[in-house]
């Protein structure tokens with residue numbers, strides 16, 4: 580098994596402190612016009628909020644590999660059902676967060692989530708801002724939303 584060398588905090592020039600020595604990545608799955616959100620367990624950092632499954636990237640991983648690995652660990656999905664469409668990068672220079680936008684195919688089973696996950700839900704784009712969001716996700720959502728909207732439109736046409 581490859582070593583996990585991405586775990587740790589980065590003090591960023593934006594004034595924030597972020598998780599992931601090589602940055603972090605999350606998976607945004609689209610299915611039938613909805614996106615999959617993770618209700619984070621109360622005990623994790625910024626817990627009891629909704630965000631994307633994801634976490635620190637290891638140095639030997641691509642952002643896609645990191646996002647999918649974390650999502651598999653946290654939600655139990657089968658990665659064979661994930662088709663990556665596009666990357667959305669929030670670059671802080673000292674740190675970056677890559678949102679891997681993907682389509683969920685087939686019977687994506689999320690029933691075997693781990694202890695970092697409190698719940699999994701599928702939401703329309705218009706419902707997302709009403710959730711109690713993870714603060715970093717809340718910050719990027721206004722921009723990310725436009726990207727996801729365009730992708731959903733192109734899938735439906």
Ligand SMILES: [Zn+2]
Nearest residue numbers: 591593595671
């Ligand atoms: Zn920062």
